[in-house]
Amino acid sequence: MTIRAQSVVLEGVSKHFDAVTAVDDVSLEVGESEFFSLLGPSGCGKTTSLRMIAGFERPDAGRILIGDTDVTEAPPHRRPVNTVFQSYALFPHLDVEQNVGFGLRFAGVPKEEGRRRVGEVLELVRLGDYGRRRPHQLSGGQQQRVALARALVLSPSVLLLDEPLGALDAKLRRGLQVELKSLQREVGITFVYVTHDQEEALTMSDRLAVMHGGRVRQLGTPREVYEEPASAFVADFLGVSNLMVGTGRGDGWVAVDGVALEASQGDATARGEVRLTIRPERVEIEPPGEAGSNRLGGIVTELVYLGSTTQVFVRAPTGAVLQALVANTGQAFQYDRGSSVLVHLPPDALRVLTADEDGTS
Ligand SMILES: Nc1ncnc2c1ncn2[C@@H]1O[C@H](COP(=O)(O)OP(=O)(O)O)[C@@H](O)[C@H]1O
Ligand SMILES: [Mg+2]
Numbered sequence: 001m002t003i004r005a006q007s008v009v010l011e012g013v014s015k016h017f018d019a020v021t022a023v024d025d026v027s028l029e030v031g032e033s034e035f036f037s038l039l040g041p042s043g044c045g046k047t048t049s050l051r052m053i054a055g056f057e058r059p060d061a062g063r064i065l066i067g068d069t070d071v072t073e074a075p076p077h078r079r080p081v082n083t084v085f086q087s088y089a090l091f092p093h094l095d096v097e098q099n100v101g102f103g104l105r106f107a108g109v110p111k112e113e114g115r116r117r118v119g120e121v122l123e124l125v126r127l128g129d130y131g132r133r134r135p136h137q138l139s140g141g142q143q144q145r146v147a148l149a150r151a152l153v154l155s156p157s158v159l160l161l162d163e164p165l166g167a168l169d170a171k172l173r174r175g176l177q178v179e180l181k182s183l184q185r186e187v188g189i190t191f192v193y194v195t196h197d198q199e200e201a202l203t204m205s206d207r208l209a210v211m212h213g214g215r216v217r218q219l220g221t222p223r224e225v226y227e228e229p230a231s232a233f234v235a236d237f238l239g240v241s242n243l244m245v246g247t248g249r250g251d252g253w254v255a256v257d258g259v260a261l262e263a264s265q266g267d268a269t270a271r272g273e274v275r276l277t278i279r280p281e282r283v284e285i286e287p288p289g290e291a292g293s294n295r296l297g298g299i300v301t302e303l304v305y306l307g308s309t310t311q312v313f314v315r316a317p318t319g320a321v322l323q324a325l326v327a328n329t330g331q332a333f334q335y336d337r338g339s340s341v342l343v344h345l346p347p348d349a350l351r352v353l354t355a356d357e358d359g360t361s
Contacts, residue, residue: 005033005189006067006080006157008053013062014214015048022048024214025062030158030192031206035184037193039201040211041237046194049211050160053192055079066158082156084147086166090135096122097131100149107154121149125183140168141176148183158190165200177204198238202226210234232275232353241323242283244276246352254352257318261294263350275353282349283324285312287333288340294350295342298322300335314343 008030015023023045030036038046051057053064055076064072071079090099097118104114122128125145135143144164151159164180165173181204184191195201201208202222209219210233218230229235235243246254246261250271253260263276288297298314301321305328312324322343335341 003155003187003189004157007032007034007065008036008158008190008192009063009065010049010053011063011065013049013052013059013064015045015052015057015059021214023052023059026211026214026216027062028209028216028219030190033188033190035181035191035193035204035206037195037201037205037208038211039195039198039208039237040217042196044211045214046196046211047162050083050162050192050194053079053158054081054083054160080157081160082151082154082158083160083162084151084164086163090143090146090150092135095132095134096127096138096146099135099146100153103150103154117153117155118149121153124152124187125149139172141172144168144176145179148180152187152189156189158192159184160192160194162194163196164193166195173200180204202238210237212237227279228351229277229353232355235275235277235353240277241280242278244320244322246274246276248272248274248352248354252347254350257296257316257320259296261296261345261350262347263352264347265349265351267352267354270352270354273355277351277353278322278345278349280311280323280325281309282346283322284344284346285314285324285326285333285335286342286344287335288342290342292344294345294347296322296345297340297342300337300339300341303337314341 010026010028013023013026026049038049040046048057052059055074063070066079100121101114101118122131125148127142127145165176177200205222207221208225209216210225211217212233218225218234225234226238226240229238229240244256246256248254248270250269252262252264252268254263254274254276256276296316298316300312301315302313304311308328310326310328312326314322324343
């Protein structure tokens, strides 16, 4: 198949529905052949953003470019994009080949060429032997692949996917996530992928934008947004471990459970309510009573042996649970479930997060 990937650029794009601001001044750039996700809770503006890229909605402000072309005013069929929806609505009375080839008729593709393209794209999604089946004779995952083939057969430069795995059960989802990702690499076109599932976005994307309230709260690689969340909202939404509530003093010290901790990462001089986070591999477990600052006392509640490391869960007197990932070097101090310990939280590993600038945490 001859497919040319193209970039997608949103420049200050906004969209209102009456009093609702669905998308609020969003700017982002999706690279050619990139797997880019829009991640965020329900109602944050993901679908509206995607529909504006597809041309189903027109922005109130801003510009949209695909490749070098400004498509802001272009109707959907004049854009080199295609969309896969969650409700992929295959025609029940048509077989797989007919479902996949349906759009080609309207695109004016000659019959012979159409047949060849349907065959190619069915091979691509590994449904080469299923062309004569009807949708009800396929599993949920196979139906999803038919929907994907139907979108790919028109050779779009950009594929837009709106929670395409949302209707499937967890196990099937995980399998299809891997498949979709490798398919995207193989086909090489740009994917803009919408999901509210943080694990899905983190595992599949080259980069992602975390959205909330119509705005992009953070944009980066999965590693960047997970390891260096820019705000309490992002950390919380991504399920970052070791998220503690504290009170910033404004001088790089944060009180957590009555203990002052020094922190040098993030918004270290924030004042008032903040969140503190630390990666489990930076948390150190020490014998109780050891001197030194930046330590919280607690009880080991769980030990999970992972081979080269052990995951240690420590409960503080307040009930907050901290997770440590301890290397099994054979030299560390020995402790068990129920042991009293100190958790050492080095200042250069402690990140202070505040609410977003508009007050949404
Ligand atoms: N056609 C519409 N008319 C009115 N409000 C809408 C319409 N489409 C979306 N919205 C509102 O815009 C906001 C963003 O919606 P949407 O983009 O669908 O979010 P998401 O896909 O992230 O769940 C929501 O508050 C939603 O209710
Ligand atoms: Mg949606």
